[in-house]
Amino acid sequence: MSRKPYVRAITSEWIFRHPRYVRYMVREFSCLFIGGWTLLMVWGLKQLAEGPAAWAAFLEFLKSPASIAFHVLALAFAAYHSITWFKLTPKALPLQIGEEFVADAAIAGAHFGAWAALSLAVLILAGAF
């Protein structure tokens, strides 16, 4: 008997086959906003190096509605990215003490704690309080 295996084509419909794939693609998509924000910061540094007038223009640009909308979106995507990654840390960094493994919640919790402490430190350094 001759064989004739049938190969099914892969289309992009897989993204919508299950909510887990949509969540994954949103996490991947978040890099565009985080990358965009990073470029904005590089541009800000360049303006700072060019002198007070350029820096003032940059600060003025940051206050524009488009910039505020972008920052709100970038913050939302960065938070989503960070939260979903930190929730995955117990898989990548299992910690065995004696016979038992440290609880997943403790490993993820430590990351969330460090994130909160570092964010607080940045806000204090930036003079937010």
Add this chain to the structure above:
Amino acid sequence: MGERLVELEVLRYHPETDSEPHFQRYSATCREEWVVLDALNHIKEAIDPTLSYRWSCHMAVCGSCGMMINGEPKLACKAFLRDYRGVIRVEPLRHFPIERDLVTVIDDFIAKLARVKPWLMPKDNKALAAGEYRQTPAELKRFKRYSMCINCMLCYASCPEYGLIPEYIGPAAIALAHRYNQDSRDGGRELRQQETAATEGAWECSFVGACSEVCPEHVDPAGAIQQVKIESTVDWYQEHLMPWLKK
């Protein structure tokens, strides 16, 4: 125990006569406590003896009856009819070529499994007379979950990376390599890393995490793959920045 009429839509493909697969609907009177595999067996016995599919143990041990049930990779012997409403759509495991009906061609997985050398390579080869290789309960627990793999390939069917990049070694093979790498008696990690730390190995994974969600044995291949990435990164730094630390 009650009975109910169950509608199953099964993807059929006969290489002798079909140019492409098509769905065929069956109505079967099934017992309430049956699983999808029981329904398929009933169809084969009473309605259509030409229906082909793999199965063996009927208790989630052999890993033979993996198939897509309503779009999700499942063991047909663990998919209870009572958990489904309406028409149940049954297809062969995604990402594998179809041999016939629900039977897939699994040669690619078998070849990849062999490539990662999933067997114990003792780090110190003792003479037989020297006795067994001993291990503490803690050392066993370190890798035990990764040893539970039944090679059912549900993880491959759930992994979009494997679907898009067929060269990817894939979740189960890397998890099994990791199982032996984590074994206190083993000394074969460097050999296995040649496959698992390569581009087509762990680095092809972008951590969708679906493999761990669908695994019927809770092996957590996604976790194993991320740990292989970390080990591979440490290896790279040791080799390039701290060569004196390398054995």
